Structure formats: structure tokens, C-alpha cells
Amino acid sequence: LLLRARRAGRPEQSVSEAQSMAEFVEVTPDAVVLTDSAGRIRHANRAFAALVGERGEEVLRGRALADVVHDTGGAWAALLVRTRSQGVVPRQALELRIGAQVALPVEVASLLLTEG
Numbered sequence: 001l002l003l004r005a006r007r008a009g010r011p012e013q014s015v016s017e018a019q020s021m022a023e024f025v026e027v028t029p030d031a032v033v034l035t036d037s038a039g040r041i042r043h044a045n046r047a048f049a050a051l052v053g054e055r056g057e058e059v060l061r062g063r064a065l066a067d068v069v070h071d072t073g074g075a076w077a078a079l080l081v082r083t084r085s086q087g088v089v090p091r092q093a094l095e096l097r098i099g100a101q102v103a104l105p106v107e108v109a110s111l112l113l114t115e116g
Helices: 021-027 046-051 075-086
Strands: 002-007 031-035 041-044 088-098 102-111
Touching: 031 046, 075 088, 075 102
Parallel strands: none
Antiparallel strands: 002 031, 002 102, 031 041, 088 102
């Protein structure tokens, strides 16, 4: 699963077609995270790590996305289920919790990828 999150209200940035997906993931100011089918983080860019208050991808790798975003209400888990069912969820407003008290509104797009 590929999830792209942007702070609510931030304008979308255009991406050159010449840019590879790997380059895009690393240079975009949007938070990007890839998970396996169980929702464990396989890759996260620097923007995602910074957004959730972690120092880097190595700290996040293998952790459950729901734990990292403090998904107490189940909205992120529901997004993963919806993405698995539909293949693509173009935009969904969610809250990303940082710690127990800070809730940051984000806009999330998700895409189902094949593993391997």
C-alpha cells in the first residue's frame, strides 16, 4: 500500500514525468509511506518520519502504521481496508495523531501495490 499525506490546505505540487517514482518519494514535501499487506511499514520518506516525530525510516520500518499514527478511532485501518477493496482512494481527510494530544488534519491518498 502506498499512502501519500499532505497537511490540510497545502497546495498540490506538480511532478515532472521525467522524475522516477523513487526520486519523487524521496524529494516530495508530502509524507509518503509504503506498507505491506498487514499494514507494517516497509518504507517511509523523510517527510513522513518528520510528520510523525521520528528521526528516520529505520526507526519506522517494521512498525504497524496504525501504531505510528496513533489510530485510536480506526480511521486509518478503515482506509487500508477501503484501499484493499477499491485499489485506489484518491483523497480522504484524516487526523494524524502525534503523541496522545496533538491531532494534525491531513489529506491522504492511497494506492494498492503488489508485493514482491
